[in-house]
Amino acid sequence: MKTMGLSRLLLVNPKHFPDDQALARAAGAESLLVTAEVCTSVDAALADCVFACAISARQRNLGPPPLPARLAAAEILARADEGEVALLFGNETAGLSNAEVQRCQRTVFIPANPEYTSLNLAAAVQLLCYELRLAAFDGHPPVLSKTVPFASPPASHQDVQRFFEHLERVMVSSGFLDPRRPRRLLPKLRRLFGRAELECDEINILRGLLDAVERQVAGKRRMASGTSDTVDNSGS
Amino acid sequence: MKTMGLSRLLLVNPKHFPDDQALARAAGAESLLVTAEVCTSVDAALADCVFACAISARQRNLGPPPLPARLAAAEILARADEGEVALLFGNETAGLSNAEVQRCQRTVFIPANPEYTSLNLAAAVQLLCYELRLAAFDGHPPVLSKTVPFASPPASHQDVQRFFEHLERVMVSSGFLDPRRPRRLLPKLRRLFGRAELECDEINILRGLLDAVERQVAGKRRMASGTSDTVDNSGS
Numbered sequence: 001m002k003t004m005g006l007s008r009l010l011l012v013n014p015k016h017f018p019d020d021q022a023l024a025r026a027a028g029a030e031s032l033l034v035t036a037e038v039c040t041s042v043d044a045a046l047a048d049c050v051f052a053c054a055i056s057a058r059q060r061n062l063g064p065p066p067l068p069a070r071l072a073a074a075e076i077l078a079r080a081d082e083g084e085v086a087l088l089f090g091n092e093t094a095g096l097s098n099a100e101v102q103r104c105q106r107t108v109f110i111p112a113n114p115e116y117t118s119l120n121l122a123a124a125v126q127l128l129c130y131e132l133r134l135a136a137f138d139g140h141p142p143v144l145s146k147t148v149p150f151a152s153p154p155a156s157h158q159d160v161q162r163f164f165e166h167l168e169r170v171m172v173s174s175g176f177l178d179p180r181r182p183r184r185l186l187p188k189l190r191r192l193f194g195r196a197e198l199e200c201d202e203i204n205i206l207r208g209l210l211d212a213v214e215r216q217v218a219g220k221r222r223m224a225s226g227t228s229d230t231v232d233n234s235g236s
Numbered sequence: 237m238k239t240m241g242l243s244r245l246l247l248v249n250p251k252h253f254p255d256d257q258a259l260a261r262a263a264g265a266e267s268l269l270v271t272a273e274v275c276t277s278v279d280a281a282l283a284d285c286v287f288a289c290a291i292s293a294r295q296r297n298l299g300p301p302p303l304p305a306r307l308a309a310a311e312i313l314a315r316a317d318e319g320e321v322a323l324l325f326g327n328e329t330a331g332l333s334n335a336e337v338q339r340c341q342r343t344v345f346i347p348a349n350p351e352y353t354s355l356n357l358a359a360a361v362q363l364l365c366y367e368l369r370l371a372a373f374d375g376h377p378p379v380l381s382k383t384v385p386f387a388s389p390p391a392s393h394q395d396v397q398r399f400f401e402h403l404e405r406v407m408v409s410s411g412f413l414d415p416r417r418p419r420r421l422l423p424k425l426r427r428l429f430g431r432a433e434l435e436c437d438e439i440n441i442l443r444g445l446l447d448a449v450e451r452q453v454a455g456k457r458r459m460a461s462g463t464s465d466t467v468d469n470s471g472s
Contacts (some may be wrong), residue, residue: 003359028354070375111370113241118264119362123239126359127366134347139306141347178461180365 002029004129009036010045022089042100050083051076054096054104055124057117063101064169072108073131076213087128092121152201159203163210164190170210172215238265240365241372245272246281246322278324278336286319287312290332290340291360295351299337308344309367323364328357388437395439399446402424406446409453 011017011033017038021096026033037047046052047069053076059066067075076085088104090096101107106194110119110127133141155163168186177185198206237245242413245268247253253274262269267338282288289312295302303311312321324340326332337343346355346363367422369377391399404422413421434442 002352003346003348003355023379028352066378068379070370109379110366111373111379112239113369114341114378116238116264119239123359123362126355126362130346130363133349134306140304142350143304145345 001125001129002032003126004133005141006129006132007032009033009034010039011036012039012042012045014038038117042103046086046088046103047087048084051079051106052086052088052104053106053108054088054101055088055108055110055128056101057109057112057119058095059109060098060101063098063107064105066109069108069110069128069131070108070135073128073135075106076132077135087123089121103193141206152199155198155200155203158170159200160193160198163193163198163203163207166207166210170217173214237365238268239370241377242365242368243268243271245269246275247272248275248281250274257409266357278339282322282324282339284320285322287315287339287342288322288324289342289344290324290337291344291346291364292326292332292337293345293348293355294331295343295345296334296337299334299343301343302343302345304347305344305364305367306371308342309364311342312368313371325357325361335455373413388435391434391436391439395436396429396434399429399434399439401445402443402446406449406453409450 001007001078016022016132017036018033021060025028053067053072054064056063076087081084087108088100090095090100108128112119112125146162164186168177172179237243253272254259254269259266259269289303289308290300292299315321323334323344324336326336330344344364346353346360348355400422403425406412407421408415432438
């Protein structure tokens with residue numbers, strides 16, 4: 001409940017309450033247990049509600065209309081404008097009785113694998129609370145860090161173009177690209193780096209690498225043209 | 237996993253496997269554990285994958301792009317056309333390392349309450365599997381009983397109209413409705429029963445009740461008009 005921003009918990013005839021084991025397992029969400037209200041009947045728990053949903057995998061013969069979890073979350077939120085609303089869960093072993101389900105306005109089910117529908121109580125509660133949170137924020141609840149930290153800002157179009165020009169120069173000078181027979185090499189590399197959405201730092205790293213390659217290529221050329229040139233360079 | 241129709245589980249260096257306690261807790265989903273594959277590294281587990289998502293509440297500095305669970309489910313399904321896809325979860329205590337997250341193409345987060353984002357592993361797995369199932373069936377996965385069993389078939393328009401005529405007759409004959417001053421009573425009752433979407437059986441019950449009331453009203457009229465009539469009636 002707390003992970004999804006819910007805070008009001010009502011317990012109907014709990015076997016043990018307060019319970020040390022429950023508190024220990026709450027792991028940071030103790031506030032919910034401490035403020036939980038204990039009721040002596042489902043009717044007492046739902047007394048102030050204008051809209052209650054029974055969570056049940058089974059449709060009951062004279063039960064309220066069924067609704068899958070996602071649609072139910074939207075309806076619950078809409079009805080919350082009118083007054084208190086509730087999700088009613090049965091206990092782990094017995095679930096809800098027909099009489100309890102019939103006290104609600106909807107039967108809410110989680111669309112599970114028809115061959116194995118058995119979600120445990122904690123899983124069902126988590127899913128419903130999650131759907132409520134997403135519905136409450138129209139699919140986009142606030143997150144801890146709203147903007148994703150780019151390792152560095154995205155590169156500008158101009159920076160990317162300069163990188164491609166640099167890359168092409170090196171491809172040609174290294175003999176990898178024959179300008180008379182380009183074989184679509186450049187468009188393919190443009191596609192790759194375009195998809196990657198390069199950042200400034202990455203452009204710097206790539207151009208640094210291209211610079212280093214260019215120096216090597218130039219050095220080799222000088223070596224090939226005469227040794228004195230190379231000796232001068234290394235000594236300077 | 238089984239509740240949401242998933243079947244392939246890979247375990248990286250499990251502490252105990254096979255494990256009797258895990259089997260006991262699987263409660264009907266043992267097949268998943270029995271067919272689980274054990275891997276010696278995350279790389280081995282992801283070897284055949286073309287797309288892998290790391291589930292993590294924390295964004296990592298040089299991690300892959302983040303995506304909320306619902307959008308991730310849609311993308312995972314789309315990529316499943318191209319080859320194997322995977323959801324990578326860390327263990328309950330330590331989660332995933334940066335190195336593990338960086339082996340994936342996306343960082344998937346569950347949009348939880350920023351003040352308390354701590355979902356346990358089982359809850360996170362359940363939510364992701366649920367989102368995958370809903371995405372796989374375009375929001376409408378098949379359910380156990382596709383059509384909800386009406387207690388009886390819905391009433392026809394004509395049956396409903398006859399009920400309203402009957403109701404109006406009784407309201408007038410009982411003195412509750414003054415036809416010269418109707419005070420919008422009928423439209424209000426039409427609205428109520430219209431919302432309820434009456435079934436055949438319910439129409440029969442309501443009209444049976446109206447019949448009974450009519451007989452009472454007629455009886456009282458006869459009583460009021462003269463005793464001999466009443467005596468005759470009771471004696472016949």
